[in-house]
Amino acid sequence: MSVAELIGFLVLTGAAAYAQTLTGFAFGLITMGGVGLTGLLSLPDAAMIVSVLTLVNAAQMLLIGWRDVAWREFGFVMAASIPLLFVGYWLLEWLAGTRTDLLRLILGFVIIVSSLQLARKPEPLAKQSNDGSFLFFGAIAGLMGGMFSTAGPPLVYHFYRQPMPLVTVRETLVTVFALNAVFRIGLVVVSGDLPAGSTLTGLLAIPAVMGATYAARRWPPPVSSTTMRRMVFILLFLSGVSLGAPAFMHLFGVL
Template sequence: MSFADYGIFFGCVGLACFAQNLTGFAFGLIFLGLISLFGTLDLATAANVISILSLANALPSLKSDKAPLPKKPFYTSLALSLIGVVIGLYLLNFLNQELEVYLKILLGLTILIASFLLILSKKTPEKMSSLPLFAFFGGLSGILGGLFSTAGPPLVYIVYRQPIALTVIKRFLVLSFAANAIVRIALEIYNGHINWQIITLSAMAFPFVLVMSMIQKRYPIKWPIDVIKKIVFVLLVLTSISLLTPAARYLLNF
C-alpha cells in the first residue's frame, strides 16, 4: 500500500467510527463501502479488518453502557446471527471474483431496500415485534456479517422500528455486532486467513478507533431519534450506491 492508500484507509476508518458511535451501527457498512469505492483493499481483507476494529469500537460501550435490553428478542436474534456468521463465512471462502461482484450487488440492494423500509415506516409500533421476526432478521444479519463483516442492515431495520429508547437500540446493536465479530475472527484464525497485512492494518488503526469511540462516548451527540433515523437512511443509501456502482462497472466491462 502507498502513503495515499494509508491516508484513504484511515479516512475511511474515521468516518466509519463516527457513524457507528452516532447510530449504533454502520462501521462495517461505511468502511466497506468506501474501501470498495476507492479499491484500496480486497473484500476478504477489508472484512477481516472490520471484524477486529469493530471490537475496538465496541469496548467503550461494553464498559459503560447499562441500558436494559429486551432479553428474549436480543438473545433470539443473537443466537441466529451467530449461526448466520458461520454460514456466511463458509460461503465467502468459495467465491471467485465474479461471484464476489454479484454478492456486492446483493448486499447493495439489501441495504437500499432496508433504508427505504426504515424511513417509510412513519409509525413506531406500540409493542415489540415477534420473536420469529427477530430470529429471521438476526439470521440474515449474521450471514451478511459472515460474508462482509457488515451485519447491519437487517438487524438495524428491525431494531430501529421497536418502541425502545435510542440508548437501548445502540446497546442492542453494539453487543450483537461485537459478538458476531468475535466469532468471525475466531473462525478466520482457525482457517488461517488472518495474514500480516490484516494484523498490521488492524494494529495501526485499533488505538485510533478506541480513542475516537471513547471521545464520542464521553461527549455524545444528543439528537432526536427521528433525526438519527434520517441520518441512518442517508448512510445506508450512500453505502448502497458505493457498492453497486463499481460492481455495475465491472459487469458492464466484463
C-alpha cells in the first residue's frame, strides 16, 4: 500500500474499532465494506488482516471483561461455528479466484442484510433460547466469519434477545469473535495463503485499533446507544449498496 492508502486504512480500521467497542459489533463489516469500496486490498487479504485486528480489539476488551462471558452458550456457538468457518474460507478462496464480481455482490448483500437486521433493536425474550438455537446461529456466524471475517450480525441478533445482562452479551460476543479470528488466522497460515509483504503493512493499523478501543471506553460519544446504532446502520447500508450495485450490474449486464 502507498502512504496515502495506508493512512486511509488506518482511519477506516480506527473508526471500525471505535464503533465495535461501543456497540459490540461492526468492526469486520465496516472494514470489509470500506476495503471493498476503495480497493485498498483484495478481499481475501483484507479478511486476513481484519482477523488479526479483530483479535487485537477483542484481547484488549477481554483483559477486564472475560469474567462476564456466558461460557455455556459460548461453547455451543463455537461447536457449530468452527466447522462452518472452514467451509466459508474455502468459498472465499474459490470465488476470489474465479468470480470476483459475485464475491463483491455477496459481500454487499451480507452488509445490507446485516445493517437492516442490526438497525432493529431485538425484542427481548422472556425465557432464554434452547441450546440448539445457539448451534444454529453459531453455524451461520462461522460461515460468514470464514468468508469475510464478519461473524457478528447473526450472533448479535440472537444474543441481544436473550435475558442476559448486557455486559455478558457484549463480552461473550467479543470472545466468540476472538476465537474465530484465531482459527481463521491459523487456517490462512496452514494453507500458505499469507498476504504479500507489502499488504502486511496493513498490520500497522494495530496501534490505531488499540487507540480507538481505548478512546471509545475512556471517552464515549455524547449520544445514546440507539443513535449510535442508527449511525452504524446508515454507514453499513450505504456501503453495502455501493459495493453490491456495480457488481450486480456487471454480472447481469444492466446498463
